[in-house]
């Protein structure tokens with residue numbers, strides 16, 4: 001038997017006792033979850049398949065559009081676990097879901113009577129929040145055993161993580177807000193997930209466009225073109241095109257300062273680009289650059305994404321730039337797929353930073369390893385999920401104020417082409433509209449794929 005009973009506000013028991021006392025009447029008969037959905041009603045979920053003890057979440061975060069959750073389940077049949085999946089159980093549904101709607105399968109391991117689960121080992125995967133319909137839910141974990149039987153677990157908080165407050169990407173002028181909250185009534189713990197229509201607050205954006213360099217930092221310079229000026233013009237066209245497509249866009253800088261005091265250039269200042277991106281709650285931040293090298297024949301687009309994620313959006317960006325401009329894929333050692341790259345700290349990068357730390361008298365970043373993203377626009381914009389570490393200990397640097405935030409912005413570095421290659425340089429100078437169309441097409445396609453995902 002799997003059933004959810006609802007007492008309306010005017011039920012005599014509800015009126016008499018309110019939420020908490022009402023629970024006492026039913027608890028003990030079956031493992032049960034109770035939650036008050038609104039001020040008007042108390043909803044009770046009961047099932048013999050619900051385990052008495054909740055699963056414990058040890059960590060969770062959003063990165064880009066996905067929620068990832070890690071935790072443990074204490075289960076005497078742990079050795080026989082086949083799969084674990086997370087589902088959002090609508091408060092108003094009649095049955096516990098067994099086959100539908102789609103559940104997100106977790107990566108699982110078992111030891112003794114403990115199951116450890118993680119929704120995804122890749123930070124760009126997990127549960128896609130863009131696909132969550134409007135409604136009120138409780139998170140449940142469904143454990144399926146090798147013999148085909150199953151049980152359901154509610155979820156308790158064992159993390160020290162902030163609640164999720166996620167806004168979906170603007171679609172047709174509309175957004176939904178997804179909030180999470182751990183709750184408990186009597187002895188029953190549960191994780192509430194609410195999704196409702198809500199327009200974006202002033203300080204929340206869909207996407208950030210970050211024109212690289214600026215101020216005293218002109219970036220590369222070749223063929224009479226200064227990178228900081230070129231990318232600003234390109235970024236402005238991209239932001240305009242994305243806005244025309246209906247998205248809310250934040251630019252990290254909108255002018256070319258000629259002093260070194262501008263905030264975006266001093267990236268870790270309180271209002272520097274790292275903290276602007278962190279505050280934006282955007283899903284994606286594209287950092288726009290133009291490449292350079294000694295070899296004037298080297299050309300093509302390079303897209304860098306986090307080593308901890310997948311190439312979904314990065315590949316769309318590379319493909320669209322090739323389709324909409326005369327620039328081809330750059331092909332270099334280490335390329336993951338057409339025009340897509342990752343770059344991590346090398347052993348010598350780490351040695352240099354360690355020497356610098358010793359010289360300045362601070363403890364080296366313990367989390368900086370050869371698996372850590374090299375570019376701050378990827379690592380620091382991604383915050384905790386990407387292993388951001390700039391915490392102010394280096395006296396020459398500011399601090400990423402969102403270092404420990406569990407809402408990582410998917411940072412992607414776009415090297416549009418090579419300034420040092422005359423054909424690429426000309427194309428970047430003359431075809432800003434092609435680049436703007438490419439970035440917009442890629443984002444639109446990516447958003448569409450997110451929404452279809454379950």
Ligand SMILES: [Zn+2]
Pocket residue numbers: 212213219220227288289290
């Ligand atoms: Zn650059």
